[in-house]
Every structure is written in structure tokens, then in C-alpha cells.
Amino acid sequence: MHLGKSAELSTNETIRTAPSHFGFRQEVSVLEVVAVIDFETTGLSPAQGDRATEIAAVILADGQVVDRYQSLMNAGVRIPAFIEGLTGISNQMIRSAPPAAEVMREVFEFVGKTPLIAHNASFDSKFWDAELARIELCRPQEFACSLLLSRRLLPQAPSHKLGALVEFAGLPAAGRAHRALADAEMAANLMLHLADELRRRYQVEEISHNLLCKLQRTPKAKLEACLAQHLATCQDS
């Protein structure tokens, strides 16, 4: 473990730091404590034999990143050349990384039962579940998805890729794209921006992970009705 490392890692270092060094803080936080995760992998599908090569998790609380975890991991599989070029994670880097089982146990403990968020969570949840299953662990919490939420709350964005949304929203870049910690930091900042959109446009004062999960399952056309119902329920209780 190393404290206070930069997000731009080129080796197999594992980091865990607090709080944020990237200087982004949402002025008014209405979002409950959540963990934003991002995987780098050898491909798109664990069902086809693809494995994780890197994991990052950042804890969001009070409008800022308060804790972070990142590590490369060695799953004993070869990284295709295309993926090496995409992520910058090479087979040489993976050879000296800690075993995948060890890293997954650490990050599972780091996240605990904190509600999870990822950009295109259907992808990260598949790898999260598959890597945990290999060490006989199960995920206790649900994933919310910043991609699904941004399609509902930022329909005017030209693209809903993570990098494009960060640029569209005027959020800071956190480092090299397609590295786990940088992408997790950017997804975290995007999530804070989406929470602020909910507060500013719909006067939602407290945003729970449950509400995010409900909104991401709500068709666009019914989003406002869903939020109106949520606000009415909050006023009654």
C-alpha cells in the first residue's frame, strides 16, 4: 500500500488515499455516501473468458472523493494487443501485479456494503460478480448506473461516453482515460453533477442510491412523474 500517489500509474502499485487531491467538490451535496468503481479488463465478457486487469473504487461523501483504492491484478491471462493499446496496461505490468484473488478480497473489504455506482454498470457489475464468484464472495448491494442516469438527465449531450459527458458538463479530467482510477474519479464527478441536476431542476434535496436505481429503470417520458411522486412521498413522511 502507498499513500498519496498520483492517479497516473504506470506500474503495479496499489494505492489507497484520502481525501481527494483533484480539487473537485460539488458545492451542495445531496447524494448519500456511495462507492464508484471501474474495471479495466482483457475484453468485454467474463462469460467468454475475459478477466479483470485493474480495479479502482472511490468513496464519495459530502460532495467529494474521501477515499480511493486502485490496483492492477494478475489473473493469469494474456492481454490482447488491442487492449494494451487502449488502456496502456501491458502484459509486463500484469506479470508483477498481485493475484486477482488477493486484490478482489481487498477491494471487497474496502467497499463493504457501500452502495455501488459505475458508468455502464451492466459491464462492471458482470466483472465484479464474476471475479467475486471466483473467491466465493457475493455482492450484497445493487449497482446504480451513471450512463443510464445521464441518458435521462443529460439527453442533450452529444454522446454518453464517460469522457464526452465529462467534457460536456465541464468537469475536470482526472488523468489518463481507460485507467481505472481516472475513470472512476471522472464517473464520480459525473455522478455529483447528475445529483446537482436533480437538486437544481427537480428540487430533490436528498438523493439516495435507491432513488437513483429507481430513476434508471424509469422510462424517460415518465421521469418527471416519477420524481413528482417521490417528492410527494417525501413531503408526506
Next chain:
DNA sequence: TGCCAGGCCCTCTTTAGGGCCTT
């Protein structure tokens, strides 16, 4: 040799097809 995922969402739709998004 050829092919290779899967969920979401829109539309020229719903008994379907194709683009987007993740690596």
C-alpha cells in the same frame, strides 16, 4: 475458417433491427 457480450433505447417497433456503451 469464421466468429466471438449483453443490456438499454430509439424507431422506418412491439412476431424487430440496429446503434450506443463498456474493455
